[in-house]
Amino acid sequence: MNILVIGCGKVGSQLASMLSEEGHDVSVIDRDAKNFEMLDDNFSGMTTVGVPIDQDVLKQAGIESCDAVAAVSQDDNLNIMCSQLAREIFKVPSVLARIYDPAREDVFSHFGLHTVCPTNLTVSAVKSALTENQSIRTINFGAHTLAFNLIQVPDELVGKRASKASDKIADKDIFAVIHDNFDISLTIKEDVILQKNDMLITVTIMD
Numbered sequence: 001m002n003i004l005v006i007g008c009g010k011v012g013s014q015l016a017s018m019l020s021e022e023g024h025d026v027s028v029i030d031r032d033a034k035n036f037e038m039l040d041d042n043f044s045g046m047t048t049v050g051v052p053i054d055q056d057v058l059k060q061a062g063i064e065s066c067d068a069v070a071a072v073s074q075d076d077n078l079n080i081m082c083s084q085l086a087r088e089i090f091k092v093p094s095v096l097a098r099i100y101d102p103a104r105e106d107v108f109s110h111f112g113l114h115t116v117c118p119t120n121l122t123v124s125a126v127k128s129a130l131t132e133n134q135s136i137r138t139i140n141f142g143a144h145t146l147a148f149n150l151i152q153v154p155d156e157l158v159g160k161r162a163s164k165a166s167d168k169i170a171d172k173d174i175f176a177v178i179h180d181n182f183d184i185s186l187t188i189k190e191d192v193i194l195q196k197n198d199m200l201i202t203v204t205i206m207d
Contacts, residue, residue, distance in 0.1 A: 001024045002024070002025045002027075002062065002065050002067050003024050003026050003068045004026075004062065004063050004068070004069045004070070004086075004092075005026060005028045005070050006028075006029050006052045006069065006071040006073055006078075006082050007052075007071065007072045007073030008028050008029075008035040008036055008039065009030075009035060009038075009074055012070075012072045013036075013038035013039050013040075015070060016028045016039060016043065017039050017040035017043050019045075021042065025045065026044075026045035026046070027045055027047070027048065027062045027066075028046070028047050029052045029057060029061045030047075030049065032049075052071070053082060058082075058085065058086075058090065063092065066086075067093060067094065068092065068095070069082070069083070069086040069092045069096070071086075071095075071097045072097075072098040073098075074100070076101055079097040082097070083113050083114075087113075095114060096114045096115070097116075098115070098116055145205070149201070149203075149204070150178075150199055150200070150202075151169075152198075153177075153194050153195070153198040153200055154169075155196075157194050158195065158196050159194065160193070160194055161191050162174050162192050162194060163191045169200075169202060172204050173202060173203050174200050174201070174203075175188075177192050177198050177201070178200075179195065179198055180197045
């Protein structure tokens, strides 16, 4: 397949490198040429420096002959605009946009845009771990596996902020806190005070 990857950050560079390794013809666009240094040494595709919403830049990167486009930059609005251009102007058969804000995913999906939200994927994994009564659940992101674990807040961490507690739990980061009333606080958004009877959802990068 001819695949265009828009954004060469951590996700984009891994995605492009993986697709290239699998034998696909891959082209990558990014505003910053330095980001191409994150591509694997054996990446055999094409790189283009420029603003991805510029149609001339898209054409230079080969969008007119693409089978698929993945807009995975760190800018939700940019990803959406690129997806719309790819689908409406260049008629690319398969278009995917990475969306960071979970609140936007359903809205954009309603307009027919194929989106993926890492936050929602992670939350879904956590929800499954809870409802299926499993203490550990894994989910794959690109080349990495994340393991989620559900543990009781240790007594020595009661009254402490979640941001200060991760270093007390060996090899794990606190992803979320489940309170006694079953509300969930995502620690990436809220530095909560840990309470007695809270449960911690921890995450570990397995590989």
